[in-house]
Amino acid sequence: MKKKVISIVSIVLVCVFLFSGCGGSATTGVQEEKEEVQAYAGKEGRITAYISGPDQMLKDIEEGFEETHGDVLDVLAMGCGPLAQKVNAEAEAGNVQADVIWGAEPIVYIEFQSKGILQQYVSPEAEALKKEYVVGDGFYTLCNARYGVIVYNRERVADSEVPVSWQQLAGENWKNRLAIADAGQSAMALALVAGLVQMEERGWSYLQALKDNGVMLTQQNNQAIEKVASGEVDAAIAPHDGVLRLIKKDKKAGIESKLAIAWPKEGALSVQRPIAIVANKSRPEINNELCHEFVDFVISPAGQKIAAKYGFISVRNDQSLPDGVPKDVKGVSIDWNNAVKEAGELRNEFDRIMTSK
Amino acid sequence: MKLRKGKERSQGPLFISGPVILIVLGLVLYPLLMLFLFSLGINLHDPNITGAYYLQALSDIKTMVALKNTLYVAGGVTAVAILLGGGLAWLVARTDIPHKRLIEIIVFLTFTIPSYILAVAWIQLLGRNGFINRLLYEKWQFIAEPLDIYSLEGIILVMALHSFPLVFMALVSALKMNDKTLEMAARLAGASRMKALFTVTLPLMLPNILSVGLLVFQQTMACFGVAAVIGLPTSNYVLTTRIYSAMSRLDLPSAASTSMILLLCSGVVFCLYNYSLRSKRYININSQSRKAEPVSLGSWKMPMFIGVFLLLSVTTIIPLGSVVATSFLKSWGLSLRFENMTINNYLTIFGGQTIAFRAFFNSITFAFIAATVTAIIGTIISYLSTRTTIKGRKYLEFVATWPLTVPGTVLAVAAVLAWINAPLRIYGTPWILLITYIVACLPFGVRNINGLLQGMDPLLEDAARVSGASWLRTFKDITLPLITPGIKAGWITAFLLVLREIPISILLYSAGAETIGVLLYSMRSDTGGLETVSAVAVILIVLIVAGNVLIGKFGKPRKEATNDPS
Numbered sequence: 050m051k052k053k054v055i056s057i058v059s060i061v062l063v064c065v066f067l068f069s070g071c072g073g074s075a076t077t078g079v080q081e082e083k084e085e086v087q088a089y090a091g092k093e094g095r096i097t098a099y100i101s102g103p104d105q106m107l108k109d110i111e112e113g114f115e116e117t118h119g120d121v122l123d124v125l126a127m128g129c130g131p132l133a134q135k136v137n138a139e140a141e142a143g144n145v146q147a148d149v150i151w152g153a154e155p156i157v158y159i160e161f162q163s164k165g166i167l168q169q170y171v172s173p174e175a176e177a178l179k180k181e182y183v184v185g186d187g188f189y190t191l192c193n194a195r196y197g198v199i200v201y202n203r204e205r206v207a208d209s210e211v212p213v214s215w216q217q218l219a220g221e222n223w224k225n226r227l228a229i230a231d232a233g234q235s236a237m238a239l240a241l242v243a244g245l246v247q248m249e250e251r252g253w254s255y256l257q258a259l260k261d262n263g264v265m266l267t268q269q270n271n272q273a274i275e276k277v278a279s280g281e282v283d284a285a286i287a288p289h290d291g292v293l294r295l296i297k298k299d300k301k302a303g304i305e306s307k308l309a310i311a312w313p314k315e316g317a318l319s320v321q322r323p324i325a326i327v328a329n330k331s332r333p334e335i336n337n338e339l340c341h342e343f344v345d346f347v348i349s350p351a352g353q354k355i356a357a358k359y360g361f362i363s364v365r366n367d368q369s370l371p372d373g374v375p376k377d378v379k380g381v382s383i384d385w386n387n388a389v390k391e392a393g394e395l396r397n398e399f400d401r402i403m404t405s406k
Numbered sequence: 407m408k409l410r411k412g413k414e415r416s417q418g419p420l421f422i423s424g425p426v427i428l429i430v431l432g433l434v435l436y437p438l439l440m441l442f443l444f445s446l447g448i449n450l451h452d453p454n455i456t457g458a459y460y461l462q463a464l465s466d467i468k469t470m471v472a473l474k475n476t477l478y479v480a481g482g483v484t485a486v487a488i489l490l491g492g493g494l495a496w497l498v499a500r501t502d503i504p505h506k507r508l509i510e511i512i513v514f515l516t517f518t519i520p521s522y523i524l525a526v527a528w529i530q531l532l533g534r535n536g537f538i539n540r541l542l543y544e545k546w547q548f549i550a551e552p553l554d555i556y557s558l559e560g561i562i563l564v565m566a567l568h569s570f571p572l573v574f575m576a577l578v579s580a581l582k583m584n585d586k587t588l589e590m591a592a593r594l595a596g597a598s599r600m601k602a603l604f605t606v607t608l609p610l611m612l613p614n615i616l617s618v619g620l621l622v623f624q625q626t627m628a629c630f631g632v633a634a635v636i637g638l639p640t641s642n643y644v645l646t647t648r649i650y651s652a653m654s655r656l657d658l659p660s661a662a663s664t665s666m667i668l669l670l671c672s673g674v675v676f677c678l679y680n681y682s683l684r685s686k687r688y689i690n691i692n693s694q695s696r697k698a699e700p701v702s703l704g705s706w707k708m709p710m711f712i713g714v715f716l717l718l719s720v721t722t723i724i725p726l727g728s729v730v731a732t733s734f735l736k737s738w739g740l741s742l743r744f745e746n747m748t749i750n751n752y753l754t755i756f757g758g759q760t761i762a763f764r765a766f767f768n769s770i771t772f773a774f775i776a777a778t779v780t781a782i783i784g785t786i787i788s789y790l791s792t793r794t795t796i797k798g799r800k801y802l803e804f805v806a807t808w809p810l811t812v813p814g815t816v817l818a819v820a821a822v823l824a825w826i827n828a829p830l831r832i833y834g835t836p837w838i839l840l841i842t843y844i845v846a847c848l849p850f851g852v853r854n855i856n857g858l859l860q861g862m863d864p865l866l867e868d869a870a871r872v873s874g875a876s877w878l879r880t881f882k883d884i885t886l887p888l889i890t891p892g893i894k895a896g897w898i899t900a901f902l903l904v905l906r907e908i909p910i911s912i913l914l915y916s917a918g919a920e921t922i923g924v925l926l927y928s929m930r931s932d933t934g935g936l937e938t939v940s941a942v943a944v945i946l947i948v949l950i951v952a953g954n955v956l957i958g959k960f961g962k963p964r965k966e967a968t969n970d971p972s
Contacts, residue, residue, distance in 0.1 A: 304736050
C-alpha cells in the first residue's frame, strides 16, 4: 500500500515538473512574441463569428450580411453562457478561434478586454448610436439592448395585482410567487442583480426582501420564464426579449399567451449585448476588413431591424421599438465598470442572502 | 466461496496493451493533466505553481457544504438505484414473474429520457402545484405538508430514477451469466429460498453490484443538469453547481481545482471499491446447465407483477407520458385539452431548422463510432485490469474512468485546453467531438465489463490455456462470450449517452458538426419553449426504440434466445 502511495505521488510530481518546465519556457516565448504564437485559425477571405441569440435571427443576419458580401461568414450559434465560457477557455489556451463574438453581457466583455483578447474598432456607424450606448473605447460595441422586466402569468395575476414597480415584488402578497435566475450561474442574472442593487435606495435589502418572499432560483433566465408559464410561480424577473418571442409564438399558434410583461415604473434594467472583434495579429487584412464590415452591418439600420424583429431594442437613435415594447419605456442604465469591480461582492452577497435560512 | 487465494493470473495480451495504454494516456490522461495544471494556476499568463485555488476552495465553507451535499446525494442515489434496479433485475432474471420482456422494455425506456426532461416531468408532478401534491395534499389531505421536489432528496429521487436502469441492465446480464447451479445446490442442501438468495446469489453478485454501484456513484457526483434544475431553486448547491458557477464567472482555475476535489473523492471511492474486492475471490464457473429453474413466486406472481407495474408506471410511464403530451402542446403550461394540441412543434423542428436532420445524422454517427470504440477499448482495459498482473493496471482503470467524475462542461474545457494548439490541433473539427465523446463514454464500457470479469473465476480460461489453446483463442472462445452481455450493456449506454449529450456538444461543435445536443440547447434557450424541446426528446426516444427493435430483430444472438425463459 505504501509503495503504491509513493509511486502515485512520484508520478504526479514528475508530471508537474515536466509540465511546469514546459509551461515556463513556453511562457517566456509567449511574453516576447505573444502575437506570433497565436496562429490564425481561419481561412483567408472567410470569418467565423460566435453568436448567441435565436437561431432564426442568426440565420437572417447571416443571409443579410452575405447578400452583399457573398459566402464569407461562418456562424457558430450558442447560448450566452457557453459563448462566454468557450471564448474564455480558448483564451486560456492562448488561441481564440472566433473573429467576431456577439452576445452575452458587457461584464463578460470588460473581462475579456482586461485579458487583452479584444481588438479595438470604432465603426463609422457608431455616430448614429444613442450616446449612452457609446462605451468601451471601441474594444466592444453595444449593439442591442435587452430590458430586465417583470414577466407574469396573466391567469394567475389579477389585473389589479399586476405589479407596476420593482418595489411591489417585495410585498407580502408576492410570497412564494417569484422566480429569478441565479446570479452565480448566469451572467445575465448577475447583470440584473447588479441593476437591482444599483437602484440605490434598495441596495441589498431588496434582494433580501425577495429572499424573504421565497424567491425561487433557476439556472437560466428562460427557466424562470418557463416556471411562470407553467404556473409554478406567478412572476419572474427576466429579460424581455425571450418573453416577447414566446408571446409571438403563442399568437402564431392561435392562442392567447399566458405570459405578459409588466414594465416597472422605476425603469426596466437595460442590459446590452455587445459585439467585439477578437485580437489576432496574424489575421489577414482582408479578414480584418470583413470583421469591420460585419460589425458595421450589425449596427446598421438593416442589422438592427433584423434584431428588432426578435424583440431586441436598437441602440440607434433612428430606429423604432420592437412590437410589444411600450413607446414610453424607461430604461435604467447600469454602470458596468462598477458592476465588474463589484462582481465578486455581488456574487458573494447574492449567494449569502439566498443560502441564508 | 474463497477457494483460491493468491492465485496466478493468466499472463495476458501484452502485445495489445501497449497501444491501448498509449490511447488512454493520450486521449484521457493528457486532458486531465491540462486541467490539473490549470488548477495549480499554471497557464500561459502565469507559469508559477500556486495552491491558492485549492486553498481558496477548501477554506470556503460553500465548497464544504456543496461537498457534503454531493456525497449525500451520490450515496442516496446509489442506494436507491441498487435497491430498485437490483430488485427488478432479480425478479426478471431469476423468477417466473410474467411479462419479463415488458418490464425490460419499460426500464429501457426510462433510460432513454434525457435527465433534464425527466427532472422537468417530475417538477410537473411534485412541484409546488404539481399533480401529486394537488392530489395528496390538497384533495385527499393524505399528507400534512406538500412534498417538495426542490430538495436534496428531490435530486436523489430524480437521479435514482434516471440511473436505476443502468443497474438493472448490468445486473440482469450478470445474473443471466451467473452460475445457477450453486443456488440450486444450496436449495437442495435444504436452504430456504431467501437463504439461498442472501447467502449464495447476493454474495456472488457482489462484484457486479459494487462495480455498477461505483458507476452510479461517480456519475451522480458529476451530474449537473438535474442538480441545477432541482437543487438551485432553493439554493441547494452541490459541487457541480459550484463548478458551473466558477465557469460562469470565467474563473477557470477555480473550476479546475474544484473538479480536482471532486476527482479526489471519486478516487477514494474507487480505492474503497478495489479494497473491498481484494480479499474476496469468487468462483463462478459457467457450466452448461445454465437453464436453471427460475424461482417460483407461487401465488405472489400476479400481485408482484402488478406491484412492479405500478412502480414502473410512476418511474417511467407517467414522466414519459408527460413528455409526449408536452410535445404536442401549443404552448408550455396549457392544460391537456384537445384544442390545445398541435403537431406544429414537430413541424418546426424539421421546417425552419435545417440543422435538425444534420444534427440527428451527426449524433447517430458519432454515437455509433464512439460506442463501438469504447466497447473495444473498454473490454481491453477491463481485461488488463482484472486478468493480468501488469503493473499499474488499476491506475489505468482509474484514469480511464475519471471522465465520469467531472461534469461534461469541465470535460469539454479540458478538451479545449488539450487540443487547441498545434501540433495537436483538432479543435474546431468534428474529430474533437468524437474524441471527447469517446473519452466521456469509456467509463461505461469499462465498468459494465469489469463487474463481469471480477465475478468470474479465471479457471475456465486457465483450463483452456492448459489444454493448449492460444491466448487469442481462449479470449475469443471463453472470455468474450462470457462478457458479451456487459459489452452490449456498455455499448448501449454509451450510444444513448452520446445521443443525449448537451454540454460537450455545445462547447465543442463546429459548423457542420451540429448534434442533437446543440439542437436541444438552442431550442431550450431560444423561442422554442419546453414544448419544442420535448418534441426533440420524443423523436430521440422513438429513434432509440426503433433502433433497439431493429437490433433485436436482426442482431439477436442465437444462444441467448434459448437462455431467456420469456
